[in-house]
Amino acid sequence: MRRVTGKQVVDTSAADFDELVSRHEGVVLDVGTGDGKHAYHVARRRPAELVVGLDAAKDNLRRIAAKAAAKPAKGGVSNLLYVWAGVERLPAELHSVTEVHVLMPWGSLLRGMLGSDLTMLRDLAAVCVPNAEFLITLNLHAWRPAVPEVGTHPEPTPASALRDLAPVLAAQRWRLDEADYLDAEEIDALATSWTRRLNSSRDQLDVLALRGVINARDAGGGDGA
Ligand SMILES: C[S@@+](CC[C@H](N)C(=O)[O-])C[C@H]1O[C@@H](n2cnc3c(N)ncnc32)[C@H](O)[C@@H]1O
Structure with missing residues (x-):
C-alpha cells in the first residue's frame, strides 16, 4: 500500500502491515480522510488501535502525515497510517x-455511501472483520441544492434512511442500526476541519449520522448452541 509520510510516498508491504495489525487491538479505517485531522484525533485518543486514514487525493494528507511520522514530542503518532488510494481500488x-x-x-x-455503487460497499465489507462498526456522517447541504452525486436520492431524514437506505446497505452486509441528526457539540467532537469550514460559512450545519454494523453475525448464533 502507498503510505504518505509527508513529501514522500513509501510502499508498505503486506508483512509490515500485518505486523502493525498484530501489535494493535483493532483497525479503524477513516475513508476519504481529507486532510486527515479526524484520523489523527482518533489515533491520539485510542492508542491501542491502529488508525488508517485513506484518501484518493494525497496532497491534502502531506502536512498531517509528516506530523504523524515525527517523533512523539513533535506530535508523532505510531498507531496512524495515511494511505493514498481510492476506495474503488483498496490496497490488497x-x-x-x-x-x-x-x-x-x-x-x-458519497455515491457509494448512498448505495449507488454496491461494489464499493461490498469491497469495504470484504476488508472488515465480523461485527465491524461503521459511522457515516452525511453533510445534508449536499442536497441544498442537490449535487449530481446524490442522483435521484432525496435528502435523507432519520426515518427515510432507516426505511429506504437500510435495505440497500443490508444487502451488502452493512446493517444500519441508527440514524440521527448531530448537534453542534457532536459535530465538533468529530474533529474534522471540513465540518469546521462548513460551520463557519453557514448559520447551521445539518449532518445526519448513520451507525451500524458490517458483517454482522446472526443474533441467533449459528453454532447450534
Ligand atoms: C468533503 S471531504 C471530507 C474529508 C474528511 N472526511 C473530513 O470530514 O474532514 C471528502 C473526501 O473524500 C475523498 N474521496 C472522495 N471520493 C473518494 C474515493 N472514491 N476514494 C477515496 N477518497 C475519496 C476526497 O478526496 C475528499 O478528501
Whole structure:
C-alpha cells in the first residue's frame, strides 16, 4: 500500500502491515480522510488501535502525515497510517478492519455511501472483520441544492434512511442500526476541519449520522448452541 509520510510516498508491504495489525487491538479505517485531522484525533485518543486514514487525493494528507511520522514530542503518532488510494481500488494489503468511518463524503464516495455503487460497499465489507462498526456522517447541504452525486436520492431524514437506505446497505452486509441528526457539540467532537469550514460559512450545519454494523453475525448464533 502507498503510505504518505509527508513529501514522500513509501510502499508498505503486506508483512509490515500485518505486523502493525498484530501489535494493535483493532483497525479503524477513516475513508476519504481529507486532510486527515479526524484520523489523527482518533489515533491520539485510542492508542491501542491502529488508525488508517485513506484518501484518493494525497496532497491534502502531506502536512498531517509528516506530523504523524515525527517523533512523539513533535506530535508523532505510531498507531496512524495515511494511505493514498481510492476506495474503488483498496490496497490488497488492507484487512482486519474493526471500524469504518466515512465523514462528510463527496464525489464517488458519497455515491457509494448512498448505495449507488454496491461494489464499493461490498469491497469495504470484504476488508472488515465480523461485527465491524461503521459511522457515516452525511453533510445534508449536499442536497441544498442537490449535487449530481446524490442522483435521484432525496435528502435523507432519520426515518427515510432507516426505511429506504437500510435495505440497500443490508444487502451488502452493512446493517444500519441508527440514524440521527448531530448537534453542534457532536459535530465538533468529530474533529474534522471540513465540518469546521462548513460551520463557519453557514448559520447551521445539518449532518445526519448513520451507525451500524458490517458483517454482522446472526443474533441467533449459528453454532447450534
Ligand atoms: C468533503 S471531504 C471530507 C474529508 C474528511 N472526511 C473530513 O470530514 O474532514 C471528502 C473526501 O473524500 C475523498 N474521496 C472522495 N471520493 C473518494 C474515493 N472514491 N476514494 C477515496 N477518497 C475519496 C476526497 O478526496 C475528499 O478528501
